[in-house]
Amino acid sequence: MGWAPLPTPSSPAPAIIFLIILLSFTFEYSIAAAPSISSNGAGLLHRLTHPPFTPAHIRASLLHHQSSSHIPKSSSSDQSHGAIYTYKTLFYTQTLDHFSFTPFSYRTFRQRYLVNDEHWGGARRRAPIFVYCGNEGDIEWFANNTGFMWEIAPLYSAMVVFIEHRYYGQSIPDIAQSNHTAETLGYLTSEQALADYAGLIRDLKHKHLAEDSPVVLFGGSYGGMLAAWFRLKYPHIAIGALASSAPILQFDDLVPLDGFYRIVSEDFKNASTSCFETIRDSWDALSTVYEESRGQEKVAKLFGFCSNVSADLWSVQDFLYTAWVYMAMTDYPYPTNFLQPMPANPVETACKAMESLPQGSDLLARIVAGANVYYNGTGQVPCFQLSSDPHGLALWSWQACTEMVMPMSSNPNNSMFPAYTYSLQSTIKLCSDYYGISPRPHWITLQFGGPDIRQVLKRFGSNIIFSNGLLDPWSNGGVLSDISDSVVALVTAKGAHHVDLRAATESDPGWLVQQREEEKKHISRWLRLYYADLRAARPT
């Protein structure tokens, strides 16, 4: 397409880090299951035997097809709150490909959506419809972790709808049920997902004769990006969007590439400098053990991996990245069970666990103690696997290999992770090897706005809340200051990944209570304006 590639990395960095970033650190969950590969056995073997091209958990699951895990498979409730919401599970006949008219594009799939209308004021009263834009996982999981919507719906007499993202959960097109290739995954894109939501919402309103009912969108993380983008592209279908922890700027070079790992690192440094230093020094220490005789065995024993796990260096690094990053992302002030059962303030807890070991303890023993806060918060896990995907997030790797190219580096001046300079070339190589296709790294900024995105949002956006917590590394790509009166940023210094969307708890700090009040004020204002416009347009 003639777009100049980003500069080649100035210093070569271990490909391993890059791979972890790309395939492992998706928004919600680190451990991806195996996409099947269309290439021949030799190519597959090459990838399997050459670690740099495939993250450990994917290689492992390709080998073993294992999905057992220490994480409970059921994701239908947030066990830490016991919050169970009731809803009808419905299915919509969705078009596979909205943007072309080949016979193949007319294929359909069943898109799952969840509806609760017990508090809905009805079409005659033009009562609102609250719609969650599903992201890369099982929609029930999001429904049960988005208590805010459920809690405020009665205040607004709103219908509550959660729409599952295509290719996730139970909304998987037939072609991709068992066969994951570029041919079958090709229609897993954000634009198709937005068009899905548009069509489903229009149909839903039509069926309820609720053409005049305003739709308010909610979304967290990638779902928040979709909510904000939907508001830009389909303003006629939704009157506003709460986009929580939506890193819409984490593309091209719109924000510093080293911000993500800087924030994770700062979270740990703010908990304790020695904690930060221990993690920073652990990567070399880990490598050193692997150079020792029976190093892998020692590590497996130290970390408590199950006996069937092949704990090569690469896998263990991946295992640790996951723990540190996700504890930073979900550094909530009360115990949760979003990704894993975790105590309140997991970063601080992990640092304390690391420091609670007697003076002179082995550095890696401290690391294990810290990681266990993430992997064994319940203390009930007898041993660790390296592969599981209870929330069905595997296909984020496809999205990351096509349009959701979110460049990241790790800068030794501010990061406790090994140095890495982002390389588009490496992404292209990886994705070409893995999926047989090359990313379109500048497509998202072409679709939704690049360097001028703030200007675009100022002039053309309205009724969008970008909420971000600064503990969350994804806040690096978030909108952190107001763009206009109606495109606003709600930033909390102590917030983590879309904490505002979670159910209220008794232990919610004041700033979180306040944040949710602000969000309600904005939503109320959108609705007031909408109804005023409607009255003005149709005085009768």
Place this chain on the structure above:
Amino acid sequence: MGWAPLPTPSSPAPAIIFLIILLSFTFEYSIAAAPSISSNGAGLLHRLTHPPFTPAHIRASLLHHQSSSHIPKSSSSDQSHGAIYTYKTLFYTQTLDHFSFTPFSYRTFRQRYLVNDEHWGGARRRAPIFVYCGNEGDIEWFANNTGFMWEIAPLYSAMVVFIEHRYYGQSIPDIAQSNHTAETLGYLTSEQALADYAGLIRDLKHKHLAEDSPVVLFGGSYGGMLAAWFRLKYPHIAIGALASSAPILQFDDLVPLDGFYRIVSEDFKNASTSCFETIRDSWDALSTVYEESRGQEKVAKLFGFCSNVSADLWSVQDFLYTAWVYMAMTDYPYPTNFLQPMPANPVETACKAMESLPQGSDLLARIVAGANVYYNGTGQVPCFQLSSDPHGLALWSWQACTEMVMPMSSNPNNSMFPAYTYSLQSTIKLCSDYYGISPRPHWITLQFGGPDIRQVLKRFGSNIIFSNGLLDPWSNGGVLSDISDSVVALVTAKGAHHVDLRAATESDPGWLVQQREEEKKHISRWLRLYYADLRAARPT
């Protein structure tokens, strides 16, 4: 998709009229060449021998593959003005399918675009770039009929760019070079075209280091719709759009369905009531002749068809529809050669020609005299064919069978054409038979806004001029009143189809001169605001 179909027509109407509307009365030109058909020979034969399912000119060209015509094949200049513009012809490597990531989607095609930068002020001065959004034909034809852009470019130190629409002119993907089926035509959509323009413009600016040069869009008819839609969907790429004669409301039931034929009819009635009545009565008269012995022969002789033409009733009706509709559309106040070489004020001229025959003349002889103003403005055509497509517009029928479903009826209370009530079912039947696929009739309103489009444009649009001339039947679907301070309607009582985009002439009436001055004022304002914003954002 669960959308309720539009009501079934209350009175059955001749399928013929509907077919003419759908396949023949595209924006710019009536006579479509033959798409090849993927179905088997028997199905094709059925269509060929059962006129209701295939318009005459398509049937004819399927039989004869003839492309000879009385219309000059060269379309590179508007001969009535002798205006020849100079430009570089360039090609851009364009992605076949922007919205999916299947291996097939990565195919590319060469997209033609024309560039003249002789007046461009350059990147350093952030001089503007004027881009014409190509519509359903050869881009050189549009370039040579859009004199307004060429004439004002020097005033703004603007680069002039005309981008050809995919699948037209020389911008045809390999797969569709010789094989026209739903598989090969499936990527001919307006959303793909908009994404093409976005990518090409970004690349063009990048190549010229002109990231800060504002882009102003121009488009007429379908190209005007694209310009307006582009401004809604890609506001970060163009600062404003002049959308001339763009019927963005001619979808679903946003405007009265009988408006198009009402306006054509009124144009003739305003020229002369007897002219209107003659045409109104001619359809029955024509049918009557066909019931006579050797009726077809008589008609062929009367109309002056070439000896190889099979002038069945259906073809002749089509021939007449074309003449009346296009004379109304291009009822310009000076001689032109846009679709055909034509005198000034062709509607009035045709009516005068019809009335100039001696009293008592045959009704059909008058019709021939009127139609000849359209078909034989030069007086040089020895006989008429019924099939030609000099501007390469054939594939509009594909677009009309997929997303560009623009419903129209003919109401006997206000129309000189035979009565017809729009039927979605008939469209579905026709398109299924012809292309093997069913339209998605509500897709455009889902993408770009339906009943609330004015509200959408008010809140989210800015810097769009909708210009319409009320002589133009497409003004029925146009935006005819201001939506906001910056989404404005310029309506001229005596204007025809995108007359404002044409080159100035000495015989331009005052209202046209004034209209173009208004357009320049708006464009100047957009640019002033853009530069002011830029200075504010980057004071240095």
